[in-house]
Amino acid sequence: MRIGYIGLGEIGAPMAMRVLGAGHELTVWNRTNAKAAPFRDAGAVVADSAAAVAERSEVVLLCIDTAAGLEDVLLGSTGITQSVKRPRVVVDSSTMHPEVTRSLGHRLAAEDIGFVDAPVSGGPRGAEQGTLAVFVGGQDDHVALARPALEAFSSRISHLGPLGSGQVAKLCNQMVNFATMAALAEAAATGRAFGLDADALLPAMGSGLADSAMLREYSRGRSAGESTNITGIINALRGLLLGYEDGPAGGRVDILLKDLGAAVDVARVSGSAAPVSGMLEGLYRTLHNAQATQR
Numbered sequence: 001m002r003i004g005y006i007g008l009g010e011i012g013a014p015m016a017m018r019v020l021g022a023g024h025e026l027t028v029w030n031r032t033n034a035k036a037a038p039f040r041d042a043g044a045v046v047a048d049s050a051a052a053v054a055e056r057s058e059v060v061l062l063c064i065d066t067a068a069g070l071e072d073v074l075l076g077s078t079g080i081t082q083s084v085k086r087p088r089v090v091v092d093s094s095t096m097h098p099e100v101t102r103s104l105g106h107r108l109a110a111e112d113i114g115f116v117d118a119p120v121s122g123g124p125r126g127a128e129q130g131t132l133a134v135f136v137g138g139q140d141d142h143v144a145l146a147r148p149a150l151e152a153f154s155s156r157i158s159h160l161g162p163l164g165s166g167q168v169a170k171l172c173n174q175m176v177n178f179a180t181m182a183a184l185a186e187a188a189a190t191g192r193a194f195g196l197d198a199d200a201l202l203p204a205m206g207s208g209l210a211d212s213a214m215l216r217e218y219s220r221g222r223s224a225g226e227s228t229n230i231t232g233i234i235n236a237l238r239g240l241l242l243g244y245e246d247g248p249a250g251g252r253v254d255i256l257l258k259d260l261g262a263a264v265d266v267a268r269v270s271g272s273a274a275p276v277s278g279m280l281e282g283l284y285r286t287l288h289n290a291q292a293t294q295r
Helices: 012-020 033-042 050-054 067-075 100-109 123-129 140-152 167-193 200-207 213-224 229-242 253-270 275-294
Strands: 001-005 023-031 059-062 089-092 115-119 132-136 153-159
Touching: 001 012, 001 050, 001 100, 012 023, 012 033, 023 140, 050 089, 050 100, 067 100, 067 253, 089 100, 089 140, 100 115, 100 167, 115 132, 115 140, 115 167, 123 132, 132 140, 132 167, 140 153, 153 275, 167 200, 167 213, 167 229, 167 253, 167 275, 200 213, 213 229, 229 253, 229 275, 253 275
Parallel strands: 001 023, 001 059, 059 089, 089 115, 132 153
Antiparallel strands: none
16 A cells, blocks of 8 residues: 655654555655654655655655644645545544644535544553554544554554544543653652662562552563653652652653643543643643753
């Protein structure tokens, strides 16, 4: 299948490489051209714009940080809708507010382009290993077109309903992830304050009911000395709770706050209370502000 990929960041790049490794004809584009160089070396075509990717692709996958960036890639002056030959479907693996997804989907439909939301969970390692969980929303026929591309980097594809459903599911997933990260930071801070070694405490917790994928990833990152987004945020939050001067550095808290804010808003609009996520939004905002003062 002729597949395009736009957005070769920390998780987008390994996802795209999995697509190429699955034998698809891949065309890529990234705003920072240097990030596309490994794909040229691996046999992909490197385009000079999002529109150029669309010209060569039946299905285009995206992984973009912000709603403004996503809209520009889709509808901007060199965006997908400016291509003469249109893709059959665009698949967005970014995490966005579902209202953003639905609005963009309506605008693409007017251009006769299908749209699927397919945000993922599992991090860069999951992308590299092809074990991501994919939360999908969209029409059945559009999802069927997207499935061969999604299968290249996933272990589970869950089609949860119409357009926007994948984003709601991902935001629910993020509610649990961010609560778990805060709980781990608080537990590690409490243990440290009492004199316990975190490298002994965490495996002990992991052998009981406190075990979770997040705890295992945090423990693995610490033992390997890796500075991942998860270890960075948990360590920063632990430092904040302990009052360390160097504690707040580390992790993309801005992206976390984007997702958490969207999750709280979706709960509010849907008529569901979200007291834990609301409290966490304040905690992570404090961490973000502490990081800002260090820059």
